Each structure stands twice: as C-alpha cells, then as structure tokens.
Amino acid sequence: MSDPLFTVLMPTNYRPDVIGYAIQSVLDQTEGDFELFVVGDGAKEGTADVVLGFSDPRVRWFEFEKAPGVGYPNRNRALRESRGRLIAFAADDNLMLPDHLAKMAKVFEGPGAMWAYATAFWISNDGIAAPELINFDLADERADLRASKYVVPAEGVVYRASALPTRAAWPEDMLKAGDTALWNRIIDAQGEASMRRVPEATSLHFSALRKGHPRDSWSPLLAAYLMVADRAAWWPAMLKPPIPEGETEQAVYARLIRQPGWTEAARLAAHDVVNRIALNHLSPRIRPAPEESNEGLKIANLQRDLHAARQQSAAQAKALSRIEHSTSWRVTRPLRALGRLLRRRKP
Template sequence: MMPTHCRPDVVGLAVESVLNQTFGDFELLVVGDGAIPGTAQAVKRFDDPRIRYFDLPKAPHFGYANRNVALRESRGELIGFAADDDLLFPDHLETLLRGLESGAAITYSQALWVSTDGIVAPFLTNLEFQDEMDAFRRGNTIAASCFLYRADALPNRDAWPEDVPSAADWRLWNRILDANPQSRIAYCRTPTVLHFSARRKASRHSAMPQLAEFIAIADSAAWWPDALRVPIDPDRTEQETFADLMGSTPGWCSHIRQASADLAARLAWDEIRHNRATTNRRLQAQAGQLAAKDAPPAVRSVRTPVQRIAAEIRRIPRNIIRLFRG
C-alpha cells in the first residue's frame, strides 16, 4: 500500500521502485488521499495490471481512513507499506519474505536515511535487544516502508487507527506485536529502503535527532564514505538522483550497503577508542588514589637529643612574649 497526497514529482519513482522488485507476485494499492493534480497521471502512466489507484477525497490527519478503504479491497496474504517519497531496493520484498519464513507475524529491514543534500546514514534499530524494543514501544524508530506483516496477524485488514493525528503506523506495529506474543518480530539485517526527508518537515535531517548527529559527523569527517555523500543538483529531487544511481550503476545497491556497514564499524571503533582513552585515564587516576591510600605514612625525620633541645631553646623567646602579653 502506498498512500499519496502531494508528491506527484516523485510518486512515479516510488511506484517504479516497487515494480522493479525481484519478487513480482504482488498488487500495489496506491491510495490518493485528496491527491493534488498530477498525481493520478504520474501513477497511471505505468501500464501494469498490478497497480490499483484509489482516488479518494482527503481524509482527516494523514488519511488513515483512506488506507483502510484500500486494505478492505486488498487480496494479498501479506501486507507491506511504501511511502510515496521513498525508494525500495529491488530485493526489498524478497528480503522481507525470507524474514517471515521463521513463522513471524511481522518483519522489518533497515532503512538508509537520506538528507536533503544527499548525506546517507543507516538506522540500525534491533528489536531483538530488549532495551531497544522498550524504546521502540515508547516511540517509533523505524521507517514504515521497512515493514511487512501477515494479513491474518490481526482479525481485520482495515486496522489503521483513524482517530489519531500522527504515528498510526507505529501504533499498528505495536498492535500486531501485542496480538502475536508467541511470534517474535523478525529482523532483516540489511538496508532495503532509501528513506528521504519529507517535504512537509522542511528539515535537512527529517527532524530526526539521530540523522542530525550523523550529518554533523559527515560535515566534519574526511573519512565519511563517498557512497554515502551524494551531491544533489539544485534542479533535481534527491529521489531522482538516487533512482538514477540505483537503476544505472552496476552493483550500486551492494556498494552502498557495504559503505553503510563500513560506516557503522568505523563509528563503533571511534566510540571504543574514545571510551578506552577515557577509561584508561579514569583507571590511572583511580590507581594513583589507591596507591596514595595504601602507601605507609610519611616517616618523620629522627632527631638527636641535641637537635630536640636546640628546637626547644629557639621556642623560649616566643613563649616569654606570649607570657607577658597574656
């Protein structure tokens, strides 16, 4: 399912990335949520019977009610999501299908987030770690395009919450998790989605603090991989630039995935080096404190009887003065 409202400039590229999947047995439900002029034309230029376009009036909020309209007419055994401004890697569906082979009710992959000026960074949420699952339960950290779930994971297909202003996708994933406690979510450890900053956010980093951190590093690190720093022509969208690379550069998907893994490894190594240096300094300080604590008290110099008498004689004038003043 691909909802769309105001992106006729890039929705065609998103549709094309779905049609280019290595696994081709699917239907693509493009849900026009009060879509602006040009949207229907961008979708209908594809002569493919797998596409079904729903031209619906604008629904409240992000059009969650219209998504349910389309899902009530869906026929697939599995349900996935594709944003109208994202690009799917050609093996996206194939990868997620393997994730469901274990019997999981829902699976997800990694996303590569793309800034408005072409900085690429991985988002590596691993819900197999309990602390990351706890964080995910409190707030979403995974792009909606990364998910695929079984249609029978919930009693009804039209399960999108319609009365919430935002984050209905996150609420849906949590509902699936709650309804299938015996079936662990499956994590596909590879990037299969290019996730771009939504135009409505007017933000270089999609208003995501994590991506902002990555960008800050990229802006200052000479070692940032070239594959993860793609110049964007001011007359083109980021999606056009990356769609060209994906479609015309042999091995590009493998190359950018490897660059993403190299970046994660480099950042982990830098973190270890920083932490190790900090730890070493702390351990050295603690060792110094322990050494000082365990050292024997300073030994007073041993004075001869003559030296002690001389010291007492030197104190006599001072004592006499104190006596008369007292």
C-alpha cells in the same frame, strides 16, 4: 487468479514530483509477486496522471477525497479490497531497494513470523545517506517500540494479513502516529516472539518536503551522522552523491539503485561508516584527524550544557520573582534601603 504474495500500500497526498520514482522502485523488485495499491488521500493535482502513466497491471489507483489527519480511513478502504498474504508499505517520496520484498518474504518462510521490519538509509535533504540503527531483538530497544518511543518508518514493515481479524486495521480514531499503534496492536495479538528482523537497510527514507523541515528531518541520529559527514574526509562518496540544481534527491538515488551492484556496495559502505565511527569513539589510542574529530559530540555537549544553564537561569529568575513579590520582601524593604544608605555613608 491466485492471490499475490504481497499487497503493497502506497498512500499519497502531495508528491506528484517524485511518486513516479517511488512506484518504479516497487515495480523493479526482484520479488514480483505483488499488487501495488496507490491510495490518493486528497492527492495533489497531477498525481493521478503520474500513477495512470504506468501500464503495469499490478498497479491500482484509488482516488479519494481527503480524509482526516494523514488519511487512515482511506487506507482501510483500499485494504478491504486487497488480496496479498503479506501487507507491505511504500511511501510516495521514498524508494525501495530492489531486494526489499525478497528479503522481507524470506523471514516469513519460517514458522511463527507475523510482523517483520528492516532498517533504512536515511537521506538528508542535500543527499547524504546514513544507516538507521535499530535492533528490536534487544530488550531495551524493543521496550521503546512497545512504549511508542520509537517510530519505525512504515516502508520498512511487513506483516501477515492474518495477524489481525480485519485487513482494514489502521486506527481511524487517530490523526497521526497510527503506524506505531498498528504495529503494537499486531504484536499484542501475536506476541513478541512473532517479530522478525532483516538486519540491513532495504529502503531509502528521504526528508519530507515541508516548509521549515530541517536538513536532518528532526532525527537526532541523522543529525549526528551529518556532523561527521560534513567533516570526515573518509565518508564514502557513494553515500554523499552530488544533487544537481533542479533535481530531487529521489531522482538521483533512483538512478543509482538501478545500477548493478550499487545496493550491496552501499550496504558495505554503511557498515564501514558505523565501524569507523565506533573505532574513533572507543579506542583511546586513535587520534582522529582534525576533520574527523569529535567536534560533533563536543557541539552536542555544549548545546546540552547551554540548555541546562538556561533552565537553571529561568528557575532562579522565577524564584527571585517569588521572593520579590512575597510579604516578607515588602516588610523588609525599609531595612534594605537603610542598609544601602549606611553603606554609601561609610568613610
């Protein structure tokens, strides 16, 4: 049997409720030359039943005890058995758009490609979709990645298996943030000229289901988009589908992405969103309607000013405390008391 083009690695821990949608989105890829490794890292009860319910021979289930952190040692245990020429990733709570692997494979057809990335739609926990904006062709954004200031969702990344000496490349000495460390290790080894970009969204990245996790998943960009989407009458309906009570966002979008033409229409809608926001921001001759005004920007500026004022107030209180506890303050206390007494006695 010949080696597959892709090994797709899908770690899982606690999402048996949605992993079935994630697996199906991989199986629905227009590029079908892959093996899918679903790696249970102390997976929640019921996960194995969902995975083993798929009869497709490309799906392989690995069930391991929980490893430290987010389970990098277990990922390496599975990858040692992988055969794909390209290594791709999938999350148990995210979805691949149908042409994700095909578009990623295309950029590896040219010479010198070792590491590639695509953008994603970020999905709020109430179902609003907004496009991620990254371009590592630009030096400043690439510098942020290299300095580990920017996190690329793993499902948007593919690299050539031969880029590193071993397939078991996840940093087992790290408990988290190992993906960015791995990307930089590959780029260090192969050079920045080996990086490739797919300039469109090829996956759906959902907010994590964790206690206290906010609507925007702590993404400043998604938070800014949501301020617009909540007010703008023009926000595309297909990027704001209703989420029925009792259903997950993944279930709703899993149905949508299987509809013919939805993916391309969503990309076009995202392009229109970015253009409209840019137009409203850049053109002084455009007066936005009230519902699409720059209220989000005003709120952000007010929050920034409030934060600065609080910091200044705290600094002043700290300085005053130092003065009040100083020797000179104690020595001059009688003089200050005398001054207050004289002021009260003035006619």
